[in-house]
Amino acid sequence: MNAVETIELTKTFGEVRALDRVSFAVKEGELFGLLGPNGAGKTTLIRILTTLIPPTSGEARVMGINVVERQAGVREKIGVVAQALTTDLDLTAFENMDIYGRFYSIPKKERRERISYLLGMVGLKERSKDLVATYSGGMRRRLEVARALVHRPAFLILDEPTIGLDPQSRLVVWDMLRKLRQDYNLTILLTTLYMEEAEALCERVAIIDYGKIVALDTVEGLKNGIPEKDTVEIRFKEGVNKEDIVREVGALPFVCLAAWEDEGLRIYTDKGPASIPILLERFKKIGAEVTEVFLKELTLEDVFIRHTGRPIREEEAKKVSFFIGAGIPRRFGR
């Protein structure tokens, strides 16, 4: 069974086509990433999958259950961390979790145990009796994740779980998600606008732009799917024989192309960093003295640019969506 399955899923808000015939599937047990810039339609997709808004057309199933026809069934099965911070500021962490647990009708004893375990897991046990209003953004985000797990869902959905977090807290969340998956065989679907996040965390990634899925594969698969390669740039001491060097390097099997540019030699390779020692050895043999080596690995960014024709502008993205990402003027949507 697939955890998610959509067929031609479309959502329009007036003139805006937030989702455009999206068909994809998330396998059970998988850690799946939806990567896309601001306004790509990530939150819209998540909201449809979590029964918060109805699709305009098309079909979606979550854990095999139709999200329009059997909303209650879907809600029982999933744990969701929304993009906006949605815990109650004027309640304590414990109260937030306890009330949430009761929304799922979990009996008291089980609820208590579960909450104390989860708060321990996200490192908030000591602060569990403090008002959430006194929490930092990172603590609050961890609480949101803990809360989404209170009813032991088999499928966890997170909408930009690391937005607004510093790099260190981001690592903490990543570790947490990895561990959850290992320990409970949880299926995870997350959205992100950070390339590194998709790359570091997800097994398969769908790139979404203007409401369309433009590419979907494993991270490796996505990279292999485009003609660009990792590049190594090497600079030499003055007076080396450029032609000799190019000939020598071009003969190596992992080098796709080698060319001189103003600063030095640029080599396109499909062996990545592993090619560097081999290259250096070669140059030593022919007596060309190397001064500097640069490696530019192929990233999802390149994949993204290849598919959408532009980079994701991260800096802007961070600022904007933390405040308004999930608070799109609803009036138009109703």
Place this chain on the structure above:
Amino acid sequence: MIRFLAVVERDLRKFLRNPMVVLVSILMPILYLIILGNSFQGELKNLPLAVVRMDSGPYAEKIMERLRSIEAGPRTVALYYAADQGFAMEGLKKGLFKGVLIIPPDFSRDILHKKTAEAGIFLDNSEPIASNSVRNAVSAAFSGIGSEFAAVREERARPLLRDIEVYKKIDYDQTLIPGVVIMAIFLGAMTTGVFNTVMDKFLGTEESYLMTPITKTDIVMGLLASGLFITTILAFLVLFISSLILGIYLWQVLTWQTVFAIFLVIVLSTLCLQGLLFVMLSRADHPRIVGVFGGFLNVILFFPSGAIYPVESFPWWLKAFSTVNPETYSVHAMRAIFSKGEGLGAVKGDLAFLAVFAFIMVAAATLAYKRRL
């Protein structure tokens, strides 16, 4: 049930975390009391006055003529002719009349014989403004009678108007108490219930519980229940404190029966208003809308409720509105219970209206609420 109670608990906890809200909710209605108590002295119209005329003599006729011309001219009173005193007094107690004028059988004869003629007027002093106006109108009708017809001016031959107030003496300020309590109920209803759904929507917290299995009924009923709980306590506190300010010691005045009756009125009124606000505002997406609309509704419901001016002096259209305004019934019932010391029996009709209105509104609130982002 577990979900419903979770909604209630969440709401109550959040309320208690903001003690300022509690304080303001109590203080504001009491301030109203003080301001209102000092700001209304207008002319009233169409105050129902029952006349029990047992004398067919010329002086009685003269007085009736004058009353009729007051009824036709400045329209301070509206006359009702009652055949017997018992019936008229019953009407006064029920609030049908603001006053009862009794002209005894030998009224004209006494004047002719230059004896002291005595007519009686009974006033509903639980509404002092109204009863004062009635008293003045009647006094005007009586003025000069006896001197005109009597050949010799004789002080003692002047008809005396003996005015008897039906209830134990109450001050004008005190009769505002039902109005202040209904005001507290309105404020309570406006700052709980629907306000909290709109706030959750506004803050985005709504999103997180709409994706849980919680049902629409859980949400609406839970919010109404916690709002009801909070408002009932607030209303009793306001009742207690404002009485205390006016020198009434409730524990001396009220019996368990009347407390129970007041409790019923408060609960039903709260449900009416909460339900009404929910129906109108559950789809608002900004708390300010609730504020603006609520403030407007407060005025619209409060002034035509009879809390300050008696309903009888309104023009017909406002009168019509006040018959469907739940606050009219709350004020009427509370005034009957609190000022007049009547038991449940006297307010059956009010309670029935409030119960039906509350039921319809609460049911409609559940229908109006949209469980969607």
